[in-house]
Amino acid sequence: MSTPRDASGRMPGVAEIRAVPAAAWRRACLDAHAHGERFGGLFSHLPASGPPRLRAVFSTPAGERLITCEATEGAVETIVDVIPAAGWDEREAHDLHAISFIGHEPLRPLIDHHAPLEAWTVPTVGEDVHQVAVGPIHAGVIESGHFRFHVVGERILHLDVRLSYKRRGLETAAAGRSLGDGIAYAQRACAACAVTNTVAYAQACEAALGLQPDDHLRRARTVLLELERVYNHLNDISAICAGVGFAPGAMAYAALKERAQRLNERLAWHRFLFDTVSVGRSAISFDRQEAADARRELAAIGQEHQLVWRDLRFVSSLQERLEGVATLSAADAERLGAVGPAARASGLRDDHRIHSPHLSYSGFSVAVAEAASGDVAARTNQRALELHQSLELLDDLLTQPLEPGTVRRCGEEASTAVGRVESPRGVTVCVVVREGDRLAALHLRTGSYANWPVLAHAVVGELLPDFPLINKSFELCYACADR
Amino acid sequence: MFVLLNHLQRLRRATPPSPVRARGSLAVRHVDAGSCNGCEHELAAATNPFYDLQQYGLNVVASPRHADVLLVTGAITTRMAGPLRTAYEAMPEPRLVAALGDCALGCNLLGDQAELAGPLEAILPVDLRIPGCPPTPKAIAQALTAALHRLATD
Numbered sequence: 252m253s254t255p256r257d258a259s260g261r262m263p264g265v266a267e268i269r270a271v272p273a274a275a276w277r278r279a280c281l282d283a284h285a286h287g288e289r290f291g292g293l294f295s296h297l298p299a300s301g302p303p304r305l306r307a308v309f310s311t312p313a314g315e316r317l318i319t320c321e322a323t324e325g326a327v328e329t330i331v332d333v334i335p336a337a338g339w340d341e342r343e344a345h346d347l348h349a350i351s352f353i354g355h356e357p358l359r360p361l362i363d364h365h366a367p368l369e370a371w372t373v374p375t376v377g378e379d380v381h382q383v384a385v386g387p388i389h390a391g392v393i394e395s396g397h398f399r400f401h402v403v404g405e406r407i408l409h410l411d412v413r414l415s416y417k418r419r420g421l422e423t424a425a426a427g428r429s430l431g432d433g434i435a436y437a438q439r440a441c442a443a444c445a446v447t448n449t450v451a452y453a454q455a456c457e458a459a460l461g462l463q464p465d466d467h468l469r470r471a472r473t474v475l476l477e478l479e480r481v482y483n484h485l486n487d488i489s490a491i492c493a494g495v496g497f498a499p500g501a502m503a504y505a506a507l508k509e510r511a512q513r514l515n516e517r518l519a520w521h522r523f524l525f526d527t528v529s530v531g532r533s534a535i536s537f538d539r540q541e542a543a544d545a546r547r548e549l550a551a552i553g554q555e556h557q558l559v560w561r562d563l564r565f566v567s568s569l570q571e572r573l574e575g576v577a578t579l580s581a582a583d584a585e586r587l588g589a590v591g592p593a594a595r596a597s598g599l600r601d602d603h604r605i606h607s608p609h610l611s612y613s614g615f616s617v618a619v620a621e622a623a624s625g626d627v628a629a630r631t632n633q634r635a636l637e638l639h640q641s642l643e644l645l646d647d648l649l650t651q652p653l654e655p656g657t658v659r660r661c662g663e664e665a666s667t668a669v670g671r672v673e674s675p676r677g678v679t680v681c682v683v684v685r686e687g688d689r690l691a692a693l694h695l696r697t698g699s700y701a702n703w704p705v706l707a708h709a710v711v712g713e714l715l716p717d718f719p720l721i722n723k724s725f726e727l728c729y730a731c732a733d734r
Numbered sequence: 735m736f737v738l739l740n741h742l743q744r745l746r747r748a749t750p751p752s753p754v755r756a757r758g759s760l761a762v763r764h765v766d767a768g769s770c771n772g773c774e775h776e777l778a779a780a781t782n783p784f785y786d787l788q789q790y791g792l793n794v795v796a797s798p799r800h801a802d803v804l805l806v807t808g809a810i811t812t813r814m815a816g817p818l819r820t821a822y823e824a825m826p827e828p829r830l831v832a833a834l835g836d837c838a839l840g841c842n843l844l845g846d847q848a849e850l851a852g853p854l855e856a857i858l859p860v861d862l863r864i865p866g867c868p869p870t871p872k873a874i875a876q877a878l879t880a881a882l883h884r885l886a887t888d
Binding site for chain 2: 388394395421423440441445506509522523563566730
């Protein structure tokens, strides 16, 4: 099976690099944007010597482009006025490497926790406006992060999100490791997106090494990605039910998630499918019997889901709590760079699985509900829709046994490549820069990172007590964003 | 909703009870001090209908002031070391500290040393160790019910 190449003959994933002087940074980024190239992240990196380096990823279905510049004067012009999705990226680059983005005013601290409250929150004034601080430790079994709500009565006027409490410096620590060892850092970023992050990493490394996966390896990774999606979507529907205190729904879906994770353990020896993805080979295989057993169990999970889901649809006390809450319009989703089920629930027909030549998604079509109303109800229904789709995909993929896969050499080596994979929360971008067999830089921008600012936008005007529900309808990882 | 409740009842009846039964209860406060979210998923799973920790007197409570056990996950980042100590100081005596998962135990830690303050042992006195990456809900349920049993029979 040959891999389609783009017009310039590059392999999918190998980035066309455009190095520009700092003064031309904004123009280069805006040109790419104007040509319809999709923003995929902006990263700063401090090499062993010299000034910090900026990298921005843009993509089209045909290929990846990486715009780079050296921030020689410690400043470049901002792109956030035209590409609001770069807001968090610029704030992070400023906190990490003191790069100023001229025109991004005020450039509020994002991951610098030493900044005073007035510096990182938006000032709000008016009658009865007050702040409610939540976290970093939350009341339930939830990851750590701090929310600063500006409210009038019970209504949210503005939300400042401060994450990075879980920052482990995984990208920094990965630099200098071998390409093979680096995958552990991508995996440890997040358990719930472990497969996505490692497949994105492996694809980037393989593209940089001029390798492409064979059919077995493509199928193995697709099976793993869909198994990850199944247990995540089951978890999310359970969490949404818990968000309105509807225990029977929460428990029924928690039990289904447990069954899905037990299946993961039977198939791949790990409930979160850890260590199932490697660079250049597949780490799992299963025979005809195991594939048939998995298919049977997935069918049983699907049937039980249908049964419970039908019941939930008729529980008006649940449905009425979901409808019309935190509506995200298609225009806002597009403008803010929303990804994943949250974007599709607002009507954006955008799923990276249709642009994944190195995975087995031929014939895949994006699932968007007719009533993509962009509220909590739509995001819940979107999960059910995609769950159904993933179960069908798996049913098809598991009709044959899974043999050990490998890679073939088929192109030139390159220094920089991009891996892009659709996670249960949206597209995840992984940039690998190599020097020989070593990682010079690793950048991971997950679906959660893209959607956190979107969540902050969606809660404006909503009720403070609805925040847990709204948060769960996006179900973003903190670990992925903090790294 | 009848179908749903019926379904849960069948599931409950089909699930064997835990072999360890103890009188009394433990209130557990969880603090994520820099995990990958795996331990959180599994701790939450320990309350699903298959393990049902609440049935054995183990409850996750909202405030450290109501807690007997501080259950800590993650590599203990420098940014979470402070909030973690604050939570510990808010707890009434007697109090126990549990390290949940290999990161909190200091095994196979990944990350930039400048961002990490852990393992948990370096920050707080650890009474209970639950290894695993992440520990399965079964292992979590067994470790916590066994701890409750020990305390109840001491």
